[in-house]
Amino acid sequence: MIKINELHKSFGSLHVLKGITDYVNKGEVVVIIGPSGSGKSTYLRCINLMEQPTSGQISIDNIDITGPKTDINQIRQKVGMVFQQFNLFPHMTVLENISLAPSKIKNLSKEEADKIAYHLLDKVGLRDKANEYPSRLSGGQKQRIAIARSLAMNPEVMLFDEPTSALDPEMVKEVLEVIKELVREGMTMMIVTHEMGFAKEVGTRLLFMDEGKIVEEGNPRDVFENPKEERTKLFLSKVL
C-alpha cells in the first residue's frame, strides 16, 4: 500500500535519512523505534510530505506522491497524522476541531459533519466534552481528540509521531487503548514510539532505526527477544 524507495532527507548539511526502502501492506501495524536523532520522526513525516524528501520515491496506493503533478492535499486526506504535541485548534471547540475538515474539505453539511464528530467522540469516550475548548482538557484527552480529528477524514493510513511522549505517565494508557482499538479494526498504521511494551503488543512489524537507516526489522517479539544486530542489542539493553 505504501512503497518507499531509497528515501533520503537532508536538512542543510545534516543528512538525516540515508536511503530507506520499505513496503507497508494494508492492515499492517509498523512500529518504529530507535534512539533520538535516528530519523524515525523524519521518516514518518516524509510519508505525508510534512517533510519534502531530498531524493527517493514514496507511493501510496500506486500514486507517486513525490511526483510534481500529484495533488498532495488529496493524498493527505487519506493519511491521518497524530502529533506528539496534539496540535488541537485552540480557538475551536472539541466538536469543531473534529468536524472542521469533513465540513470544509468534503463539503458535508453541518449535521453530517457533526454526526461524524459525535460518532468519533463516542469511540474515544469523550462525547461529554464536545462543547469544551481544548484548553480545558487534560493531555490524554487532547490526544484522544486529536486522534478522532484525523479519523474524521476517514483515512486509509494513520501515522502516529510519538503520540504519548508529551503525556503525564498516568495518561499514557488511555491513549494507547484508543490506538489498540484502531489496531483491532484493522487500520493500517505507522507508529513512532518509545513505549516498548506497547510496540511489542500491537506491532505486526518492528523497525529499528539508527543514524538514518533501518538497522533491523522483523516481528516485534523476535526483535525484542533475539536482536540480531549489535546496535539493536545495545539500544534494547538500555531501554528494556
Next chain:
Amino acid sequence: MLNFLTKILGQQTIDFYKVFIEDKYYMVVFKGMLWTLGLTAIALVIGTLIGIVVAVIQMSQFSKELKWLEKILKTITKVYIDIIRGTPAAVQIVLMWTVLFAGLPLPRILVGGIAFGINSGAYMAELIRAGIQGIDKGQTEAGRSLGFKYTETMRYIIMPQAFKQMLPAFVSEFIVLIKETAIISFIGGTDLMKASSIMMSRTYNALQPLLIVAACYLLLTGIFTKIMRKVEKKINISN
C-alpha cells in the same frame, strides 16, 4: 496651581465660553473631530491593506524559478519598513504633500490619509507578521496533514488565532494613529488640532482650547479602547 485655577475659573474662561457656545465655535471642534476621524479611517484602511500585503511578501516563499522576484520584493518591503520607521512621521507627511502628491488635484484629507496609511502600513506589517509567526508551527502542520491547502489552513486555522494575538497591538496602533494625525496641520489639514488653534487665535487664549481638544482626543481613544476591550473579552472565551 493657584495660577492655573484662576486661569480656568477666571475671566478668560468666561470669554472663552462666549466664543465657544454663543459664537458656536463648538461646531469648529465638532467638524475638526469628524475630520480627524475621517483621516484616521482612511489611514487605517490603507495602512491595513499595505500591512497585509507587506507582511505576506515578507513571509512568502516563491518557487525556485521565481526566487529572484521574491528577493526583489522582500528587499523593497524591507527598505520601506526601515525608512518609515526610521524617519519622523511629520517629515514623511510634508514630503509626500510637497513632493509626491504635489500638484495632484486631491483633497487634503485624502492625501493625508494616504500619507498616514503609508506610514502606518510599516508598523501594521510588522505586527501582522509577528501575529502570524507567533502561532505554533504545529497548527499549520495539523491543518495541512488533514488535507487543507495552505490558503485554507491560513483562513480557518492560523488567521483566527493570529488575529486574536494581534488585536492588542492593533488597538495600540489605532490609538497612536488617532493622536498622530494631529500633525496633519503641517500640511494645513482642518482637524481637531487645527480647531484648537482657530479658537486660540480668536480668544488669544491657549489653555481652554487645548483642554477641550485634549478631552476630545481622550473621548475618541476612550470610546475605541472600551469597544475593543469588549471585543477582546468576547473572543477570549476559548482560553
